[in-house]
Amino acid sequence: MEPVSAIIAAVLTAGSAIFGKLSSSAANRRARMPEWLSPADFQQRDRTVQYIILAIAVALIAIVLLVLIKKSKR
DSSP states (O other): OOHHHHHHHHHHHHHHHHHHHHHHHHHHHHHHSOTTSOGGGGOOOOOHHHHHHHHHHHHHHHHHHHHHHHHHHO
């Protein structure tokens, strides 16, 4: 086998192994899901971004209040 063909074959074999592993893990997850639960039971709204924005806003308000308190004591 020529070196170029060997490299191409190795890359294709590795790619098929990786994609096969990824697709089989998704299929295995679906297979392990209990029958009495539907996928809708596992779908929840992700509110992470809203919580991060809220935490930043609270921290900003706290900083502004601390600066105002420190400035008023001078």
